[in-house]
């Protein structure tokens with residue numbers, strides 16, 4: 331019997347990964363959902379999953395959360411800047427508790443990426459390499475939801491604003507990344523493994539034309555110089571630090587940091603959902 335643990339199981343990716351494990355026939359009793367708010371995982375407990383309290387910021391909560399676990403999916407946390415220390419606490423507890431593999435959700439091209447979120451992932455990958463626990467690194471590109479959740483705004487304004495130039499994003503649905511994460515947890519990989527995960531790459535011009543085709547309403551991409559984009563973001567209410575963060579993300583997209591031509595996502599999990607199909611579903615959601 332192998333016991334699988336998934337952290338972040340109250341979040342979008344972790345919850346879907348737990349469901350995928352169950353769908354693939356893993357007995358619910360062999361699945362541990364490690365969460366900081368057990369009450370938010372009641373649906374998983376109802377299905378027979380072991381729900382345990384574990385908070386990345388409370389090292390004392392982690393040994394019991396990971397007791398008896400063989401393979402761990404460590405879903406990256408949501409507090410940028412604190413995550414290396416948080417993840418290191420989980421990795422340390424996992425190593426001490428005898429976990430035999432850790433699967434970690436990193437970022438595309440983590441080793442070299444200029445994305446402002448990349449240092450946390452680079453740091454975590456380094457901790458993993460030093461931990462002695464065999465690791466599977468899932469270098470995820472962007473969630474397509476980063477764009478579908480702005481569909482109403484794109485349709486209202488008729489434009490997508492940014493400073494990403496002709497940079498491309500290998501976006502895919504969060505659910506597609508989650509399926510791959512569950513598959514990586516189940517795979518009998520040896521040693522350290524790195525997967526670059528993403529869907530078919532699109533530029534923001536291509537994003538705009540796909541949205542136009544799917545919705546029948548013209549949406550164009552307006553590429554701005556970074557300083558102008560920064561000013562626009564501040565004018566619409568973002569504080570300076572947040573606006574700089576958004577502009578830095580576009581600079582890293584322009585540099586190709588979120589683009590991959592790897593087909594690891596399809597190989598590991600399932601064929602990524604095409605962008606037009608993703609937006610058709612998002613449009614139906616707006617209409618309902």
Ligand SMILES: NC(=O)c1ccc[n+]([C@@H]2O[C@H](COP(=O)([O-])OP(=O)(O)OC[C@H]3O[C@@H](n4cnc5c(N)ncnc54)[C@H](OP(=O)(O)O)[C@@H]3O)[C@@H](O)[C@H]2O)c1
Nearest residue numbers: 338339340341342343366385386387406407408471472473
């Ligand atoms: N590639 C992308 O485009 C993209 C976009 C967004 C996020 N991400 C990264 O991918 C991760 C998973 O994505 P997601 O969509 O599932 O994010 P999400 O829905 O925000 O879920 C994050 C999960 O992490 C848990 N968590 C955060 N801090 C924790 C802590 N200190 N201790 C224990 N659990 C903690 C959250 O618990 P609570 O429910 O208690 O908050 C939640 O279950 C994110 O956390 C982030 O690192 C990637």
